[in-house]
Each structure stands twice: as structure tokens, then as C-alpha cells.
Amino acid sequence: MFLNEYNESQEYNYIKIKCEMTNLSSNISKTEKTPLFGKTLSELSEIVAELKLPGFTAKQIASWLYNKEIESIDEMTNLSKKTREILSEKYCVGLSKPVKVQVSTDGTKKYLFATQHGKYIETAMIPDKERITVCVSSQVGCKMGCLFCMTGKQGFNGQLTSGEIINQLRMIDEFKSITNIVYMGMGEPFDNLDQVLKSINILTSDWGYAMSPRRITVSSIGIIPSLKRFLVESNCNVAISLHTPFENEREKLMPVQLAYPIEKVVAEIRSFDFDNQRKLSFEYIVFGGFNDTPAHVKELARLLNGVKSHINLIRFHPIPGTPLNKTNEKRLLEFKEELNKKGLLTTIRASRGQDIYAACGLLSTKGITTEA
Amino acid sequence: MDDQFLFSNNVIGLKEIANEKYCLTFKKQFGYKAGQVVQLTCNRSIEPRLYSLCSGEFDQQMEILFDLKLGGELTPKLVELNPGDRLYVSHPYGQFLRPTPEKMWWIATGTGIAPFRSMMRSGYEADKILHGARLEEQFYFSDEFKTAFGEKYVRCNSSTNEVGDFQGRVTNYIESVKSLPKDIKYYLCGRSMMVVEVRDLLIARGVPFENILSEIFF
Known part of the structure; x- marks a missing residue:
């Protein structure tokens, strides 16, 4: 029953979006100019050198892009008119407004953005008391094919640039109040690591948004080579999608297990020297009768023994055709308590934005992508 | 290691x-x-x-x-x-194939046939091998599979009309099977969209998800 409602409602949303999109083509950046937004300071320095502009211009451009709210090169008024003309020949700022916003009864918002290639991504803004957390996408769709995830059902439709990742923050109404960023939207961040790291560089650098990396969490299913690189090249928090400690179960839920088993992911994490402030968490969607048994508690305790981390239990939001079930609230609480008793710091993540399909595992632009 | x-x-x-x-x-x-x-x-x-x-x-x-x-x-x-x-x-790693007593179906598109060729050359047997492609030349190792498996090897040809091929995608072939075995292992390899579609179809046809193993290109 819930799934039927989901289908009809989701279909309705797609139809609405499609209709609205007929008037929104101007929001899709079809310019052949290269966007400056999303360039790091070193990339801007290269551009400035190529255009034979003074070296300090790079910092000026970075300041306009990331510290001021401009939308065109003409607004960079401390650059000479000639410099702005030279820049404008090949480049644009490259910001893109959301083409649709949905608001949940709990205050969560889901933003729909068009990418430079005419595809669509979703971004969730989750308000919680003093916190404003934004959940950004790193890819259009996803290659990983996890059994429980709606994004995986649309397949992989493309990588996002660092500019398109940060644009999801810069162009939402709550931009100035964002306290936390999580890379947990559409896509697998470690499958687009270059652009994810570039976006983090811009978010955390003094010349960029100067955010603390401790307010940024990147979630991954555990692609080991990228995990190693991420741990070295960034100071952000890491969340690993665990979902079951048993190999023979995880490989049915997450095909990545066959290439990068969770034992090896945890072993890699163990070998890395986390400092006291960098947070490590494990995401665990609880499926009723599947991964919430006492045997799972025992095996989780063995797997994560001595790993300073936090387990986030997530309620499952069923998707069409799924063979998996939600767990009941009583069992969810018991499971949490059993894990805590084993010394595993465990909390239950509140489900937010379920009525607008912004909750964990529900983001998808499949209907829109294929229309675009 | x-x-x-x-x-x-x-x-x-x-x-x-x-x-x-x-x-x-x-x-x-x-x-x-x-x-x-x-x-x-x-x-x-x-x-x-x-x-x-x-x-x-x-x-x-x-x-x-x-x-x-x-x-x-x-x-x-x-x-x-x-x-x-x-x-x-x-060093080679991973464990796609789980040698079990259950029979197997191998389902691939394009270069997703690679691990199944390894299994075939290693002496493993499947009850059915479905390979999906659009062009004759994309049925890689076709002669080897035909020799080893005969009619158990089915080429699902989604564009050209080659004699002996099933006309359609691997999903069409699965849909055309009246009674799909439920107690065997299904091995899937290919692009994520194919894997997700085939997996959803198998589940919808009553195959327990525990019997489906997938390898995805990434």
C-alpha cells in the first residue's frame, strides 16, 4: 500500500516538474563558456596566467566567487573593465538556480538543480534547531546498485563538477545559515573523488568559504583506494555505509562488497591514525528481520572492536519492488540498546523529509533525467 | 596481502x-x-x-x-x-563466484561476460548463460561458450536479426521464461542499470534476493 502511494505521488511530482521545466530552460546553463565557480585558487591562477593577467587577480576572482554573492563577471568591480572583458570572452561565473523546491511538513526542503549537461540532481536541506544540514549530491544517479536505494535504480548518468557540487549550497535559500554539509545525496562520492576533493578544498580554504572540515561529512560505501586517498588528502569526517557485518549478506545488498569487503574497509580505517576531532561513523539501515538480530549485534561488536566510531541507525524507507522490510520501532530501540551495551556508541537518525522523498535512500531524478 | x-x-x-x-x-x-x-x-x-x-x-x-x-x-x-x-x-582479489551445490545462471551484457569466461575456462558449469549485446561482434568469446555450453548459451540480441539468437534484451528473455527457477544462484555482471533492472525483475518473478549476486562496473 505504501509503495502504491509512493509510485503515484512520485509520478505526480515528475509530471509537475516536467510541466514546470518547459518554462525553465533558461535556468539550464547551456553556455559554452567555462564556469569559474568551482575552480580552486590554483586553477584560477592558471587561468589568470593563461590570459596574461596580473597574478593577484586570481585571489580577487576567488574572493568574488566565494566571499561575495555575485552572479556575473561584470559584478567583479575591483577588476578593471578590460580584465572583465578578457575573462568574459571564455568564462562565466556559472551559477545555476534550483528549478524546483519542495517543502516537507517537517521543514526539510528538497531542491532540484539542472546540471550543465541538462541532467537533474536533488539536494536536501534539513533544519534541526540551530543546525542547518545540507545533503549534497556528487553524481547524477549512481553506479553502485545498492538493493535498498532509489538513486541506484536510475543507473549512472554522469559526474558532477566541483562547481555543481558547491552550487547546491550556494544557490539555496539557507546558504548563509548552513552549519553542516553531508555528501550523502545522489551518487557515491568516492567514485567522483577528484571533484569531491576540489569542492572540499573550496569549502574549507581561507580563500574559499573557510568552513571547518569537521562540519563536513563524506559518506561512502567504502571504495578502498579512494578511501585511502580521502583520509590523507582531507580532514573531513567520514561515514561508511555498513548495513550488515556479514559478508554473505552485504554482497546481496551492495555489489561493492565483492570488490571491497567491509572487513578490508574496516582494516584500512584501523590502520589510519584518526585524530581526536575527526569523526568516523558507520551508517546502518535497519531492515526488519534481516540485519537487526542478536547475531548482528555480536558480529558488529567483533568487526568494530576498538574502532573509535559511532553507529547511525537509519530507518528504512521502502522503495518500489524492494524485498526488504522496515523494522518496527520497538526492535529498533532494542537493537540500539544492545549495540550500546556492547560498547558501540549508537544513535537512531531521525527520518526527515519522507513526505517529499528527501529522506535517506529516496533521492532520484530518474523520470526527469530520461525526459531531459 | x-x-x-x-x-x-x-x-x-x-x-x-x-x-x-x-x-x-x-x-x-x-x-x-x-x-x-x-x-x-x-x-x-x-x-x-x-x-x-x-x-x-x-x-x-x-x-x-x-x-x-x-x-x-x-x-x-x-x-x-x-x-x-x-x-x-x-594481486587478484574479490569473490564473485561462490562455489555452492546450487545450479547457476550467468547473466551479462557487453564486457560483463569477462568473469563468466573465467568461470567457464575454470571448469564451472551454468544451467544458462545469457549474454546481451546489440551487434554480432559484441558477443565476445561466443564460439567458446557455444562449444562449452551448447544451447544453454543464449545470445540476447537487441538489434540485429542473427539466426539462432534470442531477439531482445536479457530482461525480455527472462520475462519470456514461464517458470523461472527460484532455488538456484543468479550471477549478474554488467553496467549498473542492467544489473539493477535484471535484479528487480528476478525479485519480482519470485527469486529470493539472497540468490542474486551482482558485479557492477565502476
Whole structure:
């Protein structure tokens, strides 16, 4: 029953979006100019050198892009008119407004953005008391094919640039109040690591948004080579999608297990020297009768023994055709308590934005992508 | 053993078996199990990519099947390799194939046939092998599969009309099967969209998800 409602409602949303999109083509950046937004300071320095502009211009451009709210090169008024003309020949700022916003009864918002290639991504803004957390996408769709995830059902439709990742923050109404960023939207961040790291560089650098990396969490299913690189090249928090400690179960839920088993992911994490402030968490969607048994508690305790981390239990939001079930609230609480008793710091993540399909595992632009 | 450590290796041969599809053979440095993968690059400055081995456990050399990605960083360099050239290859790892008493169906599209060729050459048997492709030349290793499996090997041809092929995609073939076996293992390999579609279809037809194993290109 819930799934039927989901289908009809989701279909309705797609139809609405499609209709609205007929008037929104101007929001899709079809310019052949290269966007400056999303360039790091070193990339801007290269551009400035190529255009034979003074070296300090790079910092000026970075300041306009990331510290001021401009939308065109003409607004960079401390650059000479000639410099702005030279820049404008090949480049644009490259910001893109959301083409649709949905608001949940709990205050969560889901933003729909068009990418430079005419595809669509979703971004969730989750308000919680003093916190404003934004959940950004790193890819259009996803290659990983996890059994429980709606994004995986649309397949992989493309990588996002660092500019398109940060644009999801810069162009939402709550931009100035964002306290936390999580890379947990559409896509697998470690499958687009270059652009994810570039976006983090811009978010955390003094010349960029100067955010603390401790307010940024990147979630991954555990692609080991990228995990190693991420741990070295960034100071952000890491969340690993665990979902079951048993190999023979995880490989049915997450095909990545066959290439990068969770034992090896945890072993890699163990070998890395986390400092006291960098947070490590494990995401665990609880499926009723599947991964919430006492045997799972025992095996989780063995797997994560001595790993300073936090387990986030997530309620499952069923998707069409799924063979998996939600767990009941009583069992969810018991499971949490059993894990805590084993010394595993465990909390239950509140489900937010379920009525607008912004909750964990529900983001998808499949209907829109294929229309675009 | 560190799966990611890259060992120096040498190219034995490179053959274009279809348009922009290549088989690369190189020295067998380690034993391996059918269905395992290696990380491979030809230059330490280029990030290695993950490839399924398509050679069998008893073959004297290792082999991968790859797709030339024009504009990619690695594959345009791989297609220029000559025998004797240096490669960097990890220890084989992963466990796609779970030897169990249950019968198996192998379902692949495109170069997703690679691990199944490894299984075939290693002596494993399937009750059905479905390979989906659009063009005759994309049914890689077709002769080997035909010889080994006869009518159990089904080419699902989604565009051309080749005599003996099933006309349609692998999903069409599965839909056309009246009674799908539920208590066997289904192995899927290919692009994520195909894997997700086939998996959803099998589940909708009553196959328990515990009986479906998937390997996805990423």
C-alpha cells in the first residue's frame, strides 16, 4: 500500500516538474563558456596566467566567487573593465538556480538543480534547531546498485563538477545559515573523488568559504583506494555505509562488497591514525528481520572492536519492488540498546523529509533525467 | 596481502577482438579464483582501474577484456602496449563466484561476460548463460561458450536479426521464461542499470534476493 502511494505521488511530482521545466530552460546553463565557480585558487591562477593577467587577480576572482554573492563577471568591480572583458570572452561565473523546491511538513526542503549537461540532481536541506544540514549530491544517479536505494535504480548518468557540487549550497535559500554539509545525496562520492576533493578544498580554504572540515561529512560505501586517498588528502569526517557485518549478506545488498569487503574497509580505517576531532561513523539501515538480530549485534561488536566510531541507525524507507522490510520501532530501540551495551556508541537518525522523498535512500531524478 | 599493492608485470599480448574492445594478456604471477578482479595500470602516475580477469584458473597467463574509453586516462595508453611492455597489476582479489551445490545462471551484457569466461575456462558449469549485446561482434568469446555450453548459451540480441539468437534484451528473455527457477544462484555482471533492472525483475518473478549476486562496473 505504501509503495502504491509512493509510485503515484512520485509520478505526480515528475509530471509537475516536467510541466514546470518547459518554462525553465533558461535556468539550464547551456553556455559554452567555462564556469569559474568551482575552480580552486590554483586553477584560477592558471587561468589568470593563461590570459596574461596580473597574478593577484586570481585571489580577487576567488574572493568574488566565494566571499561575495555575485552572479556575473561584470559584478567583479575591483577588476578593471578590460580584465572583465578578457575573462568574459571564455568564462562565466556559472551559477545555476534550483528549478524546483519542495517543502516537507517537517521543514526539510528538497531542491532540484539542472546540471550543465541538462541532467537533474536533488539536494536536501534539513533544519534541526540551530543546525542547518545540507545533503549534497556528487553524481547524477549512481553506479553502485545498492538493493535498498532509489538513486541506484536510475543507473549512472554522469559526474558532477566541483562547481555543481558547491552550487547546491550556494544557490539555496539557507546558504548563509548552513552549519553542516553531508555528501550523502545522489551518487557515491568516492567514485567522483577528484571533484569531491576540489569542492572540499573550496569549502574549507581561507580563500574559499573557510568552513571547518569537521562540519563536513563524506559518506561512502567504502571504495578502498579512494578511501585511502580521502583520509590523507582531507580532514573531513567520514561515514561508511555498513548495513550488515556479514559478508554473505552485504554482497546481496551492495555489489561493492565483492570488490571491497567491509572487513578490508574496516582494516584500512584501523590502520589510519584518526585524530581526536575527526569523526568516523558507520551508517546502518535497519531492515526488519534481516540485519537487526542478536547475531548482528555480536558480529558488529567483533568487526568494530576498538574502532573509535559511532553507529547511525537509519530507518528504512521502502522503495518500489524492494524485498526488504522496515523494522518496527520497538526492535529498533532494542537493537540500539544492545549495540550500546556492547560498547558501540549508537544513535537512531531521525527520518526527515519522507513526505517529499528527501529522506535517506529516496533521492532520484530518474523520470526527469530520461525526459531531459 | 595488500590488494592494492601493484606488482610489476609484463604484457604478453594485446588483441582487438571487436571495435574498441581488447583482450590484454600478461604474466601470471599469482594463482587466482574465477571471477576475481585485479587493479591494473601501465604507468604508476595513472590511477589503476579494476578489471575482472577473463582467463581461467588453469590458464598459463592472465587476461582481461577492456573497453577503449576515448578521452579516458588509462585505456588509450593500454591499447598502445606491445609485448614485453611494463604493466602494474595487483594481486587478484574479490569473490564473485561462490562455489555452492546450487545450479547457476550467468547473466551479462557487453564486457560483463569477462568473469563468466573465467568461470567457464575454470571448469564451472551454468544451467544458462545469457549474454546481451546489440551487434554480432559484441558477443565476445561466443564460439567458446557455444562449444562449452551448447544451447544453454543464449545470445540476447537487441538489434540485429542473427539466426539462432534470442531477439531482445536479457530482461525480455527472462520475462519470456514461464517458470523461472527460484532455488538456484543468479550471477549478474554488467553496467549498473542492467544489473539493477535484471535484479528487480528476478525479485519480482519470485527469486529470493539472497540468490542474486551482482558485479557492477565502476
